[in-house]
Amino acid sequence: MPNAAMPRSIDETLALLDGAGYVADRSLATVLHLSLAMKRPLFLEGEAGVGKTEIAKVLATSLNRNLIRLQCYEGLDLSTAVYEWNYAAQMVEIRVSEAAGDTDHDELSKNVFSERFLIKRPVLQALQPSLDGPPVFLIDELDRADEAFEAFLLEVLADNQVTIPELGTIRAAEPPIVIITTNRTREIHDALKRRCLYHWVDYPDAARELQIVRRKVPGAPERLAEEVVAFVQRLRAEEDLFKQPGVAETLDWATALTELNEMALDPDMVSDTLGVLLKYQDDIERVRGSKARQMVEDIRKDLRRSEMPAL
Template identity: 55%
Template sequence: MSAADVLADPASLSAGLASTGYLADEGLATVAWLAHALQRPLLLEGEPGTGKTALAESLASLLDVPLVRLQCYEGIEASQALYDWDFPRQILHLRAVETAAVAGGAARALSGTDLEADLFDERFLLARPVLRALREAPCVLLVDEVDRADDEFEAFLLEVLSTWTVTIPELGTVRAGTPPYVVLTSNRTRELHDALKRRCLYHWIEHPGLERELEIVRTRLPEVDAALAEQVVAVVHRLRDDEGLVKPPGVAETLDWARALHALGASRLDPETAARTLGAAVKYREDAERVRVALDRALTP
């Protein structure tokens, strides 16, 4: 199926994503399709492990285009998203030019202007994710966990996403011929500014219902025993209802747990096996202690 067929309408996109193992509900498939049709960034918020990053990965796989990932973190600066110069190589080049000038012969000394132009040549440019995405488009640009960055970085992103251009003073302006498909994700550790949200199409991803999550496990892990898959999904849903957990397991943890149990050759979930593999589902000591007690009660015949 060609990219044009996949992107014909929301239903086609949903079916295409399903072929990669990503099961999107109608609302998510619609907003993902609109992001392409309107050439707008897609901002996904939701709890960790609900499939935000996986959607970008599936889109890139489905459309057969590169996935360019920008992982945000506290203190990230525009240069770390755009470009930098390969300073060590520039120094080596400068020394080589100086050595050639001293030696004479066929080599000639460069003027100050020529030397500067030579040092800031394309070959010394280190393209970071945003610049790469503009150059490599069509592609999928994943801006992951944008809520970890600060206000200044948000403002920078807003400018780039509005114009699809980046200016490199030494080389000129880079403009995307085709805007990349941009997916921004946020775990909502802080509120994003309204200006960035207005530029994007927005969707909140909920944890899936029991039947849909079971379908996800069966689609992504067909090798897992059907009865085991049902048990794992049912237990995870029970854990999510426990308001005392620091971090309830997401879909990613459900898949990890089912995968771990299958690797051990388990065909059903019992208290002992659950306790030994609990690290695939919960990531905090307090949660592990609480869950062990709950599982012992729930799984003991």
């Protein structure tokens, strides 16, 4: 399948995202359009579950590009992220050469440290030429990696290249489409941020979150979708929770209640299914029972009030 054309405007970027089922606001579409036009990495920061990773997946699907994902974690090193040598194959090659009487060590060294024995990890894969065009390179949850790895990425982001001592510098003919996400568990160094365009991905407002639920959980009854979104919005605004529910949790909860054939929020069912929405016991205990019942009643009153015709 041929590559799709890059969006030429903010409106086309919005349409691209919408066509893949991603409900974005105009500010996100603007910075994404600029990132694609300027060929600069896009640094997305925000709470977990607000849709940062999904943007890279949607781009890869919409533009018909390969998606290369580097999931970051503490202790991530070059052998996992960039490359490593196939030591077992190198040893076999050395023994075969020695058995054949090849004693030219310089030539043997060049042979075993050739690209034939190179295992390419995500960073190196993202820099390789492809008939499908530059891939979408997702560096996910960079804040989980160590600062040393963050420093290594400066060469990749600034010059679209990596240096392998045995082979030299490998540079991309065309820069990949780079999306970097972070949940802000630690601050990322300014030197890396300067090489990127930046956008804070916030929780959606009620209207956009309801649109997302309608799009992603089409089987949910309208009243249930409205009450689920209103409940989650009230939780974020009024409750001091250890971890606020993200859009992903909203969708999971709406899906779970739909599977249970609920037509609207029932206080007892809310308490029984809070583990789908909230992930910490202290948060669940704070909301369960009388608090959940009162919130459902308040939501019903607010929705009825909004439906009343203006005098």
